[in-house]
Amino acid sequence: MSEDPDVVSRRIARESIERDDPTGWFENLYAAAADGSAVVPWDRGTAHQLLIDWVDESEPDGTGKTALVVGAGTGWDAELIADRGYDTTAFDISPTAIETAHRNHPGSKAHYIVADLLAPPADWHRAFDLVVEIYTVQALPIPLQPDAIKQVTELVGPGGTLLVIAAARPDTQPDDEIQGPPWPLTRAAIQSFTTPDLHLIQLDQAPSPTAPTTLRWRAEYLRD
């Protein structure tokens, strides 16, 4: 019987984190998936259901607007956003994820780019009308999360929207009890995406579409 993909991905992650390389495992996992020796557990082959729900409810018109999809993986969420008319950039730290996104979506209108959220291109600073962040911050060890959150917020342009989808955990649960990845986000972490000019305008907690005992945040922020 083949090994559980979650177990394989956690092993690949642990090996990388123990080498003090907390982001190197993403490329290792996508490369192993590309050669058929692993499965990327979060690669759904479709956009995230909570993103689909947000698009259905908000009906955003991206005509003449820009969007950035953070940690875009193999591109399913970016395709949904590009289909709404946004000039969409989607980036990931893993070159193999980006190659797979190109292969999955030939003729895509989205621009797929290798980049690091923790050191983003300078011209992305406050440049996007819509920023979508799904599961990237929680994939980073807790000590890296405050910097990652700050970097996400600095991508949102004036008047722009930030949408964050993440696994939730109680504020009372101590960090050292979490055997990540992932390291789900507390309400305090969700609040920490706000700044004096970036406001939390909607926060929902819903059961995961695929694992109903796990809760997910869907948080929407608006920059002045």
Ligand SMILES: C[S@@+](CC[C@H](N)C(=O)[O-])C[C@H]1O[C@@H](n2cnc3c(N)ncnc32)[C@H](O)[C@@H]1O
């Ligand atoms: C848990 S996956 C989620 C992927 C996708 N957002 C989704 O929901 O399916 C986290 C993604 O973030 C990417 N990632 C992790 N650290 C990153 C960083 N520092 N900069 C850019 N991408 C990163 C990983 O390669 C991976 O594709």
